[in-house]
Amino acid sequence: MTVPRPLLLATALLVAATGAHAATVIRGARVIDGTGAPAKEDVTLVVDGDHFSMVGPGLRVKMPDGTKVVDYTGKTIIPGLISDHSHIGLVDGTKAGQPALYSRENALRQLRQWRAYGVTTVTTLGINNPEVFYPLRADLHAGKADGADLFGADHGIGVPNGAPPAKMMQAGSSQLDRPATPDEARAAVDAAAARGTDLVKIWVDDFNGTLPVKMTPEIWRAVIAEAHAKHLRVAAHVYYLDDARKLVDDGVDILAHGVRDKPVDQGFIDAMKQHGTWYIATLDLNEAAYIYARHPAWMDQPFFSHAVQPALATQFADSAWRDKVRDDRATPVNEAALKTNEQNFKRIYDAGGKVGFGTDSGATPLRIPGFAEHRELALMVDAGLSPLQALNVATERAASLLGLDDRGVIANGKRADFVVLGSDPTNDIEASTHIEAVWQRGVQVSGKVTDFTP
Ligand SMILES: [Zn+2]
Structure with a gap:
């Protein structure tokens, strides 16, 4: 009946x-x-x-x-939008990477901004100070703190003299592990697991050839095996297709950035689908490196200005800063990376790949919490998704990446x-x-x- x-x-x-x-x-x-x-x-x-x-x-x-x-x-x-790749406590105004910025107060300032911009769940994918992160996560889960709900990847596992770049992230051992051997890598995973991390983060990149070394397969294999033994999933910072391919074949669970050096091929997409690997494109990341120096019309809208702290607004208005970005050799590289990233994302999406949502917001001052996520929606549409498809990625699929069935x-x-x-x-x-x-x-x-x- x-x-x-x-x-x-x-x-x-x-x-x-x-x-x-x-x-x-x-x-x-x-x-x-x-x-x-x-x-x-x-x-x-x-x-x-x-x-x-x-x-x-x-x-x-x-x-x-x-x-x-x-x-x-x-x-x-x-x-509410769900970010699968952001960072808390790394920036304030134009300041970045100093361990003192990782305070509860600064993190909550950002989490309130994300939420005011409609991002109600945020994942801080590494470079977290456990003494601040875990009590804050518990309070946000319980509704006892004011801001977007929070998940995260503990310290994250980088490389001695490698990624993430020490000049960008001055975080010491209180926020980051840089194991030199597989044993040290396993110990770092075990410590994060014991503290209750949601995910394990690794960095596999040389930042456009600016770093002398990259994480070796023997280290990432040790991390993946140990994480899986602890029922944890591993998210990898990547840039190059060759690294992404090896990581997928070695069982990494999440590619935390899009492939940006060359077009993905069918073999790579098939491997991702066979392994069930998640893919977070972070389209906004490369655009954010240069776009503010060009002052697009949307920078005059309140939706933008209310996301920008005064020191950052001053920087955006500084013609010397704008000239420097415009003449930077990295700018054409970032423009090309965005284009390749959009094409790869569309291809993986169309092939039925598992895609999540994230921008790496909060990693640098230019990746503006809340605003970045709306640029990401626009760039997904620019890549060829319909608005409803882009919103589905940013909500239901983003929740699914995190294994959350209570939201999205x-x-x-x-x-x-x-x-x-x-x-x-x-x-x-x-x-x-x-x-x-x-x-x-x-x-x-x-x-x-x-x-x-x-
Ligand atoms: Zn990141």
Whole structure:
């Protein structure tokens, strides 16, 4: 027997209203649920505590007394965005890489910015100080701290005299391991596992030939084997196709950047699919290295300026800085890397590869928390995805990469983490920037970004 829908919703409302938590009914909105499905008009959402207890077509039912009703007629709701690759506590203004920046206060400043920009879950992929990171993660998971929810990869495993570059990341042994032998690498994994890390991070790159050494296969194989023995997955910083191919064949779980030196081939894509390897393109990363020196029109919009701390805004306005970036030999390399990254991402996406969402925001001052994620959406569309596909990558698929089934879509039983937009991004992804409100765990936590001070 099929129960008519109006009765189901009315029952859910009564249960919600008489349960332990006060219910909130959100009605009138267009909903993009994160699965890639088309938007649905006039959806009613019942929020019970921190999750959705009912999601269905709009209905005119009598609300039980005490039910809070929010009318979002004309607005579009999307799930909160999820970053699979960011960093906390590495930058503040134009300062970067100093261990003192890894404070709870500075990390929370950034996590509030991500959240105000609609990114409700953030993964800090290495270079974390465990004394700050673990208590902060626990408090954010429990709703006892104010900012995006947090996951992370403990210290991360770099290379002596290699990646990540010491001049970029001055972090010492309190934030980073640089094992010289497989035994030391296994010990680093064991220590991170004992502290409760979510993932293990490795760096396999020479940063455009600027570093004398790269991580050797014997080190990464030791890391992957030890991590898997501890039921942990390994995410690798990569740049070159040859390294990515070897890592996939050796069982790495996540490529934390796109391949940017050459086009990916079918053999590589087949290997990724056979091993179930995840791929995070980080398209915005290379663009961020040069784009601000060109002052595109969007830099004059409040959506951008409210994400930029004063010291960084001063840098962007400095013509000497802009000339330096424009004349930098790295600029054409970064432009080409973006183009190759977009083409590779589209090819892997079309082939049915497992793609996550991330920008490496927070790794340097130019990778601006929250703003970077919206550029990434725009660049995914530039690469050939539809806006609904790009949003699916940034929500449902990003949650899936993290192994989280409690978020990433708008559906019964999922966390009520969502973003209210003033216009519909279905045909123009730019609408993702028209944020009117952000809700986290069933509560509105912010309004327009113009109310946010970076
Ligand atoms: Zn990173």
